[in-house]
Amino acid sequence: MNLLIQKGLMFGNLIPVVSPVLVERYNRALKRLTGKQTELTDFHIDISGYSPEIGDELGDDLYLNHQGVNRQFILLTTEQKTAPLLNAKFSTSRGILRQFIEANEAQLFALTARDAVAGELVNSVYSLASPAHLMDVGSITVEADTTEGAVAAAGRLGNMIDQFMSQDGAWHNDVLIAEMIGLAKDTGDITRNPVSLSAQTYAQRNFWTAHFGGVYLFREVDAPGAIAMSADEGLQGLDMAVMTGAQRSEIAQFLNANDLVEPILDARGIDSAAILRQKMDFIVASVAASLGEDLTRATRRDLRNLGRRYHDQLPREWQGLAALVRWAEEDGPWPRIDSEHPAYFYTLRSKGHADADLVNMLLADLTPLDIRQLFICHKDAFYAAYAGWPAAKQAYVAEFLAQEYQVDKAGTREALFGHEDAMEEPVSPAQSPWGAAPAQGDIIDRVGPWGAVKRR
Structure with a gap:
């Protein structure tokens, strides 16, 4: 694979992490998500914050993607949106991460100026014990916060501000005022510079997964179907047409029937x-x-x-x-x-x-x-x-x-x-x-x- 790497055809467009400050932030986020840390002083990361060097160091290419479901991510910069996604287990994961970064780019730019943002693509399943469980995959919700919990703290401060503005006698509530001042030291003035990340949910109806030898699942088409590139064992009970990669005529009919x-x-x-x-x-x-x-x-x-x-x-x-x-x-x-x-x-x-x-x-x-x-x-x-x-x-x-x-x-x-x-x-x-x-x-x-x- 060295030739591909030399020509930029493999591990291309990864984001270099060389600053001690960024390495320290990455380690804080990694510790929070996995309980692990890296000893490396420089490495490269993809759109999700996965590093092939750290994967090699830890002996675990799925250290941010346990069991290939519910991918976790670490954002050090919004520039990660242009990077590829390595070791993808679902075809939709990179698109979801990019949409999330672009939808929250201003907030993420401000947050990553001070800290790393760690999060997870929360699926409706935690493991895929059998191919039939693919039908349980319906949507992905993106949840994220800084390692210091700045987004959650800003949410609490926002609620306190609402309480202070609406509650009679709030000017005399010294405990509430002290808590607001304490949170504001970490969040800044959220009335002028809001600190929030929308917990967006993305439908996942038609997708490919690397699980079970590679399966294409089309549920949101006129004639739903699943195509297993290897064996279709475990998919036969699904309420849709099930094909293997060797069934060329059936696949052709499926593609044409759905235009x-x-x-x-x-x-x-x-x-x-x-x-x-x-x-x-x-x-x-x-x-x-x-x-x-x-x-x-x-x-x-x-x-x-x-x-x-x-x-x-x-x-x-x-x-x-x-x-x-x-x-x-x-x-x-x-x-x-x-x-x-x-x-x-x-x-x-x-x-x-x-x-x-x-x-x-x-x-x-x-x-x-x-x-x-x-x-x-x-x-x-x-x-x-x-x-x-x-x-x-x-x-x-x-x-x-x-x-x-x-x-x-x-x-x-x-x-x-x-x-x-x-x-x-x-x-x-x-x-x-x-x-x-x-x-x-x-x-x-x-x-x-x-x-x-x-x-x-």
């Missing part, structure tokens, strides 16, 4: 055929590396040459994408790609909806040869796969991501996953390579079976 995906060639304003060609290059690189080819500084032309050299050994994923590109660019024969074809999920992306990131994450799980989408959408799966690749493939992938993704992350994401309004009328299911071949006619010549596709 969650669209063919990449439907996308407007992008060179969709070029995206498919890039996926083909990734597959060629994987095959060539497994056969001992040196991919150092391999260009796209080099990969095309390797594709010709090893054409007979390229998998069906590549063959299907090649047929699709020939149709789009060269008026090639009609490609018939149904949901059982290995290339099927490589031709899809999420539609523009609230769960687009989750659906693209699922598609990345189903298309592991597309190393770019795997890295962008499902980093845990990417790192696990990377560890088992040949050195040649590791070097090629690290170089490609550093040179062609890192330099323009936003642009790449927009090109791959952005959405624009559809053109023309919707195309019927019969006019798709996933269904029966259509009769030839003006509409096919004009827009193609996926909608408006601009042929070269």
Whole structure:
């Protein structure tokens, strides 16, 4: 993994903690949350305050995430909102933390100027003994305070001020006045500078969890379903469709029934055929590396040459994408790609909806040869796969991501996953390579079976 770290592809964008003051504040918060402390004098933290160095020191990568449920967090600065979340057990956790920081940014900025803020993503469950318990996960409430309890103290002071202003004879209540003065020494003037953090609650209806080998749970869709990437044992009793990652047709039907995906060639304003060609290059690189080819500084032309050299050994994923590109660019024969074809999920992306990131994450799980989408959408799966690749493939992938993704992350994401309004009328299911071949006619010549596709 050293190559990924050197190129900023792993542990990138972490927040450095080097000041003795910040280290001391972190230790106070860590002691409060876990009863532990670190001996390190500098380290890095993610959006939740988790440090991989401290995890290594303590021999516990889940020291802020006991049993992978109810993640705790330590905030030293609001700049943590841009950091990644490491060892995520739920796909929603980073988004919730970022929303919380942004919603309370002014208050957190003031609080972290003097102390660390420690808190927890409070779930409705404390452990997941069986997959059925995933149905009990309904919402997440964020609770937080400084290590000195400044938010709680400000709340008590606010109540005392209300009592003082409304109670007859409060001017003569020396005990109340003394308590107010004592709290104000710690909180400051809360009438001018309020000290409060809203305990926000976030619904958690559709999500991925790393528990039980990886499970995607979709409850807030027209036809609810759960997709277990390994075994579905323990999920069969759920009141929804249950699928495993191997049930390709069932997953395809589920995605289409809920209108969650669209063919990449439907996308407007992008060179969709070029995206498919890039996926083909990734597959060629994987095959060539497994056969001992040196991919150092391999260009796209080099990969095309390797594709010709090893054409007979390229998998069906590549063959299907090649047929699709020939149709789009060269008026090639009609490609018939149904949901059982290995290339099927490589031709899809999420539609523009609230769960687009989750659906693209699922598609990345189903298309592991597309190393770019795997890295962008499902980093845990990417790192696990990377560890088992040949050195040649590791070097090629690290170089490609550093040179062609890192330099323009936003642009790449927009090109791959952005959405624009559809053109023309919707195309019927019969006019798709996933269904029966259509009769030839003006509409096919004009827009193609996926909608408006601009042929070269």
